[in-house]
Amino acid sequence: MNTAKYKLPTTKYWHYSRELDLDVSRFLVHDKIKLYNASQYHMPKWQDATITENFLFEKVMHNKRICKRLIEKILGITIQSIEFPEAEKSIDIRRDSKSVRLDVYVTDNTGRVYDIEMQCTNPFDDELVKRTRYYQGMVDMDLIDKGMNYTELNSTYIIFICTFDLFGLGYPMYTFRNVCLEDNTLELNDGTTKLFLNSTSVIPYESPDTFPYSSLDDDIFYFLQYINGHAPQGKFVNEIDTEVGKVKENKEMEKSYMTYTMEIERHRREAKNIGIAIGREEGLNQGLKQGQAVGRKFQAQKMALSMLEDKASIPLISKYTGLTEQEIRALAKEHNLL
Structure with a gap:
């Protein structure tokens, strides 16, 4: 039996699996992790699905206003507009390379790229960190055409919204850019930024007033609480919750989710077999x-x-x-x- 083409599911340190990706000029949503973690994770029934469910998160993010505001509040920037050029995009540079499937591809008016993922499974070792490196490379390869100058590469933001503290320091957000080791005030300015949000940081606190990290946007504080299963608070999170309700009331969405669930289950059985x-x-x-x-x-x-x-x-x-x-x-x- 030739097993070289199969990647078997890992069974260590599973918590709860979902995933999604955004781009500042483009918005990406992926489900690769769920595919391989499916041997341990069973998707909930439609009526029990929450915003952390990849399928539901993706549909909610198709609301331009919500998607745009989430990016703005996470990054502390202002975006004039965003677009969804393609309903689904796949980046596959070579036939023998690992492809990246993009459920939603969003561009903003300046050409910046955002890749946002809802990550509810804490992988072992440094798999998640290395995945950001791979996504970055794939996005860059997709952005630049043959004959283009490297200076034409757009700025990119890869954002993981995590239901765990990946680095264990208790910060609500970890932001990484390339800096000089000899002088950390000197940035490489290559236009790449990677962020990891930690929803567990807000669990002990009732409101942003008592939260020790005042730089975090109040709505993002409530958003992280919402991800942890708290009732929605604040105008923005209530808007998200309303959109979740609208999506779940849509019978076509429910049918699509059931089909999606069966496909994931089929992959789970195949991986198990x-x-x-x-x-x-x-x-x-x-x-x-x-x-x-x-x-x-x-x-x-x-x-x-x-x-x-x-x-x-x-x-x-x-x-x-x-x-x-x-x-x-x-x-x-x-x-x-x-």
Whole structure:
């Protein structure tokens, strides 16, 4: 069985899986993680789905006003307008490369790119951080055409809205840009920014007034609470909640979600079956190897006994059988040849 083309699901440190991506000039939504985490995560029924569900989040973000305001409030910037040039876009630079599927592709009036993901599974090791690097590369490759100058690359923001604290320092937001190690006031200014929001930072606090990080927008504070299952507070989060309700009342959306759920379940079953098949194959291979090792040992012992009967020296027997001198002496004693 050739397993090279399969990526098996990992079963360590699962919490709750969703995902989505945005672009400052473009807005991207992905579900790759859920696809592979599906062996442990079961999507809720439509009536139980919340904003953290990738499918629902994507549909809510199709509301231009909400999408635009969320970006503005996270980044503390003003955007004149955003557009959705394509309902679904896939970045696939080479046939043999890992593609990035973009459910929504949003551009703003300045050409900046935003990639926002709702991330409810805390991956092990540095998988999430390395994923931002891959997304950045794929977006850049998609942005620049052959013959274009590198200076034409648009600024990009990759934003992860996390239901966990990826770095464990308690900050509500971690912002990364390329800076000089010798002088951290010197930025590379390559136009790339990566942000990780931490919704757990707001859990102990009732309102922005008691929150120790005053730089966080009040509406983002309430948004992070909302992600944690709190009742919506503030005009902006109530607008989001209203949009969630509208989407969930749409029967066509419900049918699409059911189809999407069945597709995810199919991938989950396939991944599970692939894992079982590979496990069986590895077990058979391991058993075969062990059997072969036992057979070789038996033949070596058989040869050693013959040589002992012929009064060959123990060092000589060890040389030709591969057995240690201690093993040969024990074998000789067992058969009364010493």
